[in-house]
Amino acid sequence: MQYIPNILFAILLVAGIGYFVKNVRKLTRNIKLGKDIDRTDNKSERWKNMAMIALGQSKMVRRPIAGFLHIIVYLGFIIINIEVLEIVIDGLTGEHRIFTKVLPDSVYGFLIGSFEILAVAVLVAVIVFWIRRNIIKLKRFLSSEMKGWPKSDGNIILYFEVVLMTLFLVMNASDLHFQHAGHGNVISQYIAPLFEGAPETAHIVERATWWIHITGILIFLNYLYYSKHLHILLAFPNTWYANLNPKGQFTNDPNVTKEVKLMMDPNADPFAAPAEGEDEGEPEKFGASDVMDLNWVQLMNSYTCTECGRCTSECPANLTGKKLSPRKIMMDTRDRLEEVGKNIDANKGKFVDDGKSLLNDYITTEELWACTSCNACVEACPVNIDPLSIIIEMRRYLVMEQSAAPMELNNMMSNIENNGAPWPYNQMDRLNWANED
Amino acid sequence: MKVPTMEQLMAEGKQPEILFWVGSAGSYDDRAKKITKAFVKILNKANVDFAVLGPEESCTGDVAKRAGNEFLFQMQAMMNIEVLNAYEVKRIVTCDPHSYNCLKNEYPSLGGNYEVVHHTQFIKELIDSGRIESVGDAYKGKRITFHDPCYLGRANKVYDAPREVLNILNANLVEMKRHKATALCCGAGGAQMFKEPEKGDKDINVLRTEDALKTNPEIIATGCPYCNTMMTDGIKSKEKEDSIIVQDIAELIANAQNL
Numbered sequence: 191m192q193y194i195p196n197i198l199f200a201i202l203l204v205a206g207i208g209y210f211v212k213n214v215r216k217l218t219r220n221i222k223l224g225k226d227i228d229r230t231d232n233k234s235e236r237w238k239n240m241a242m243i244a245l246g247q248s249k250m251v252r253r254p255i256a257g258f259l260h261i262i263v264y265l266g267f268i269i270i271n272i273e274v275l276e277i278v279i280d281g282l283t284g285e286h287r288i289f290t291k292v293l294p295d296s297v298y299g300f301l302i303g304s305f306e307i308l309a310v311a312v313l314v315a316v317i318v319f320w321i322r323r324n325i326i327k328l329k330r331f332l333s334s335e336m337k338g339w340p341k342s343d344g345n346i347i348l349y350f351e352v353v354l355m356t357l358f359l360v361m362n363a364s365d366l367h368f369q370h371a372g373h374g375n376v377i378s379q380y381i382a383p384l385f386e387g388a389p390e391t392a393h394i395v396e397r398a399t400w401w402i403h404i405t406g407i408l409i410f411l412n413y414l415y416y417s418k419h420l421h422i423l424l425a426f427p428n429t430w431y432a433n434l435n436p437k438g439q440f441t442n443d444p445n446v447t448k449e450v451k452l453m454m455d456p457n458a459d460p461f462a463a464p465a466e467g468e469d470e471g472e473p474e475k476f477g478a479s480d481v482m483d484l485n486w487v488q489l490m491n492s493y494t495c496t497e498c499g500r501c502t503s504e505c506p507a508n509l510t511g512k513k514l515s516p517r518k519i520m521m522d523t524r525d526r527l528e529e530v531g532k533n534i535d536a537n538k539g540k541f542v543d544d545g546k547s548l549l550n551d552y553i554t555t556e557e558l559w560a561c562t563s564c565n566a567c568v569e570a571c572p573v574n575i576d577p578l579s580i581i582i583e584m585r586r587y588l589v590m591e592q593s594a595a596p597m598e599l600n601n602m603m604s605n606i607e608n609n610g611a612p613w614p615y616n617q618m619d620r621l622n623w624a625n626e627d
Numbered sequence: 628m629k630v631p632t633m634e635q636l637m638a639e640g641k642q643p644e645i646l647f648w649v650g651s652a653g654s655y656d657d658r659a660k661k662i663t664k665a666f667v668k669i670l671n672k673a674n675v676d677f678a679v680l681g682p683e684e685s686c687t688g689d690v691a692k693r694a695g696n697e698f699l700f701q702m703q704a705m706m707n708i709e710v711l712n713a714y715e716v717k718r719i720v721t722c723d724p725h726s727y728n729c730l731k732n733e734y735p736s737l738g739g740n741y742e743v744v745h746h747t748q749f750i751k752e753l754i755d756s757g758r759i760e761s762v763g764d765a766y767k768g769k770r771i772t773f774h775d776p777c778y779l780g781r782a783n784k785v786y787d788a789p790r791e792v793l794n795i796l797n798a799n800l801v802e803m804k805r806h807k808a809t810a811l812c813c814g815a816g817g818a819q820m821f822k823e824p825e826k827g828d829k830d831i832n833v834l835r836t837e838d839a840l841k842t843n844p845e846i847i848a849t850g851c852p853y854c855n856t857m858m859t860d861g862i863k864s865k866e867k868e869d870s871i872i873v874q875d876i877a878e879l880i881a882n883a884q885n886l
């Protein structure tokens with residue numbers, strides 16, 4: 191009978207981690223629906239970017255207040271996990287605070303003491319975050335795409351943190367043995383008097399908070415997949431695989447290059463049948479109208495986005511009241527990808543056309559044509575997400591597959607075709623300026 | 628105005644030190660032509676051995692690419708690359724950050740490999756090598772604010788060259804709150820120059836002009852013909868055209884040299 195808690199704990203742990211792994215598999219399958227792209231060059235720079243931007247938070251601190259508060263929560267998250275390791279070992283072995291037996295009192299006290307201080311710091315930071323979202327109402331948290339679930343999601347994460355941190359402190363405070371030893375109870379000693387003279391209550395509270403704490407952590411782990419909060423994991427691969435070329439360099443579509451070379455080759459026979467044995471295949475689609483037309487890094491970008499809105503708050507189109515919001519581009523891409531993933535799950539592993547697409551059903555042409563391609567959103571993203579590349583791929587689809595550019599742009603493009611300039615001037619007049627005053 | 632073409636130089640068996648890529652705006656747009664001419668005056672004064680393509684130049688295709696027309700872009704690029712490679716061009720300078728970005732970053736994988744510099748970088752070189760010796764005091768102490776072009780700044784991380792060039796004017800350089808990596812676009816990029824903006828509550832160039840006005844400038848310096856147009860229009864909409872001038876860095880340097 192004495193092993194029942196250990197068995198229960200093992201079941202809880204396996205179920206919690208197992209369900210998480212199942213969702214991670216779904217996540218990777220969805221990301222792999224994207225087209226292939228090679229982003230493995232220049233590995234040393236990639237590692238450096240990951241270390242600086244994801245681990246080192248270098249782009250977060252460009253906004254000092256949010257950046258500083260975020261670092262506290264981030265450090266709290268990483269460091270307090272050492273305590274979770276102890277909880278897991280205790281749970282499986284039936285030990286109590288096993289690290290006290292392995293570590294000298296001073297080291298254990300230092301560790302737990304730091305965790306307690308961090309827990310309080312996290313509580314303060316999270317409360318400030320909540321105030322920023324719900325009382326001060328910062329503009330970037332109020333955009334139209336933040337209504338409904340995205341708003342609740344942001345708050346739920348904060349409530350989770352408050353509950354977990356409080357449980358951790360109360361757990362320590364009600365652990366009379368730990369309080370009497372007096373190593374590391376820097377904060378919890380002030381809560382401990384509540385349990386003085388009531389050892390039985392203390393024991394019940396200690397056990398209850400211990401169980402709720404670890405259960406809460408496992409629930410939070412599984413909440414990630416359904417939330418914007420996946421960035422705590424995906425920020426790392428996302429910064430590693432991010433574009434390293436100059437931001438102004440857009441990809442040259444290789445399918446177009448093939449066609450253009452054929453058109454410009456005087457020896458090419460436009461009516462030639464494909465060579466024997468050569469698979470003619472389905473003609474390649476230009477640009478993107480749905481998530482499967484994007485590359486897998488763009489899809490990973492969409493799952494990484496934590497909807498902070500720094501991109502949108504720097505977007506010149508958005509700042510002047512246009513519908514375009516780079517954050518919405520990422521959220522739409524993710525939501526459509528989730529929809530496609532569910533479609534695949536429901537149809538035994540195959541996507542069945544649902545008559546919908548990322549274009550029009552999620553992202554409108556009005557949004558796409560409002561972009562100035564200025565790269566402010568890409569520059570602003572703390573984890574190197576690239577909304578601009580998605581906008582351009584979708585413009586390519588509109589122009590090359592649907593000839594659906596705004597009329598003025600069609601005029602501009604026919605001018606370039608006819609006389610090599612976006613305006614209707616004769617190419618032979620290109621040097622006239624040299625003879626004018 | 629002395630403007631040799633590649634064709635003329637080739638007939639004489641000569642290869643210039645650098646090709647000046649004028650670009651469509653610089654060739655046809657009345658305001659941008661002034662920038663082109665100012666830059667040529669600087670080149671001639673510094674005895675730079677340069678040439679232009681003239682009628683053999685065609686649109687880089689940049690604006691078609693930003694609009695999503697990859698076909699038209701690659702057609703333009705390949706035609707231009709044929710011409711540039713036939714003349715064995717090694718080095719290109721241009722006053723247009725859009726041409727600069729396109730030639731520098733997007734032509735190589737299509738077979739066009741050149742060293743490309745923006746005119747502010749080239750003027751900086753001329754100053755550093757002593758080919759531009761000194762400029763007059765025309766702008767001494769004037770409040771100048773520089774508007775970073777997106778395709779020079781964020782797109783290619785060229786933030787210092789234009790500012791270093793402005794420094795030789797002994798002017799009072801003041802920065803807008805949004806500058807360098809966080810500079811606000813003028814509103815012309817991404818093919819917006821050629822279309823009406825989508826519905827909103829303000830034009831982007833007006834917002835950017837407001838950024839500039841907060842620095843209380845006498846001069847707004849630009850490094851891109853499209854930014855120049857947008858900022859000029861912004862100043863007009865604020866009815867400040869009598870007190871604030873919008874000029875390209877090349878124009879400021881040429882004026883300071885009394886050219």
